[in-house]
Amino acid sequence: EALIRLEQVAKAYAGQDAPLPAVRGVSLEIARGDIFGIIGKSGAGKSTLLRLINLLERPDSGRVIVDGRDLTALSKRALRTARQSLGMIFQQFNLLQNVTVFENVAFPLRVHRTLRGEALAARVRECLDIVGLADKSASYSAQLSGGQKQRVAIARALASQPAVLLCDEPTSALDTETTRAILDVLRDINRRLSVTVVIVTHELSVVRALCRHVAVMEDGSVVEQARIDGHQLAL
Numbered sequence: 001e002a003l004i005r006l007e008q009v010a011k012a013y014a015g016q017d018a019p020l021p022a023v024r025g026v027s028l029e030i031a032r033g034d035i036f037g038i039i040g041k042s043g044a045g046k047s048t049l050l051r052l053i054n055l056l057e058r059p060d061s062g063r064v065i066v067d068g069r070d071l072t073a074l075s076k077r078a079l080r081t082a083r084q085s086l087g088m089i090f091q092q093f094n095l096l097q098n099v100t101v102f103e104n105v106a107f108p109l110r111v112h113r114t115l116r117g118e119a120l121a122a123r124v125r126e127c128l129d130i131v132g133l134a135d136k137s138a139s140y141s142a143q144l145s146g147g148q149k150q151r152v153a154i155a156r157a158l159a160s161q162p163a164v165l166l167c168d169e170p171t172s173a174l175d176t177e178t179t180r181a182i183l184d185v186l187r188d189i190n191r192r193l194s195v196t197v198v199i200v201t202h203e204l205s206v207v208r209a210l211c212r213h214v215a216v217m218e219d220g221s222v223v224e225q226a227r228i229d230g231h232q233l234a235l
């Protein structure tokens with residue numbers, strides 16, 4: 001059984017005259033434990049598709065089924081809870097600027113009142129440990145490199161112990177060496193924590209290095225899907 005199933009999901013944005021379709025009836029299955037890449041040119045609809053998986057964008061039609069539950073059918077409150085199993089990271093990291101690394105990672109736990117006190121601190125330390133930033137707990141994001149910022153964002157996404165990590169161009173703001181290190185972290189999270197990883201990228205090298213399956217998007221549609229064997233793209 002697929003962990004994520006999209007059924008004929010469509011999304012258009014408001015245009016000047018007519019709606020502009022960004023995703024046109026995409027159906028897709030992502031298996032539990034997979035590292036799944038979504039690749040394609042700028043404007044192909046990759047980011048919209050990713051945001052449809054956690055309902056950051058609400059589909060105009062179609063169903064989004066995660067772990068057997070149709071997210072499009074949930075109440076606001078139930079959706080808020082379901083979303084905690086879908087962590088997300090971004091190209092520009094989206095960290096809180098004026099608080100410490102610790103508080104950035106603690107933020108979702110405080111918002112959702114998941115944990116407090118020592119249990120919260122222990123969870124935060126654990127997540128910082130996973131991304132190799134245990135020693136940066138008291139730093140502010142302005143003091144961090146791009147790679148370190150993305151590690152903090154990953155730790156924050158992991159704080160709620162998600163089943164899925166949605167990654168939107170997570171290495172596009174990073175140099176080659178830092179990219180490699182972040183891909184190592186994502187691979188490690190997939191292997192050790194059994195987190196299913198979905199990654200949007202325009203870089204074929206990222207898909208090659210990391211993914212086991214890939215979908216190619218063009219003009220709002222998935223035009224090709226492939227399994228990647230032994231780091232060889234077999235399209």
Ligand code: ADP
Binds near residue numbers: 014021042043045
């Ligand atoms: P990609 O991630 O592949 O670059 P996007 O999903 O960001 O593609 O965009 C797909 C299409 O939807 C593009 O034409 C883009 O301009 C448009 N689009 C994306 N986000 C919005 C938005 N918030 N409002 C209006 N149009 C948008």
Ligand code: ADP
Binds near residue numbers: 115118120121
């Ligand atoms: P609560 O809202 O549950 O009272 P607190 O703000 O008191 O939470 O902090 C919870 C725990 O996190 C405490 O044990 C505190 O010492 C620890 N903590 C807070 N900030 C940091 C930090 N920058 N580094 C390490 N531990 C921290």
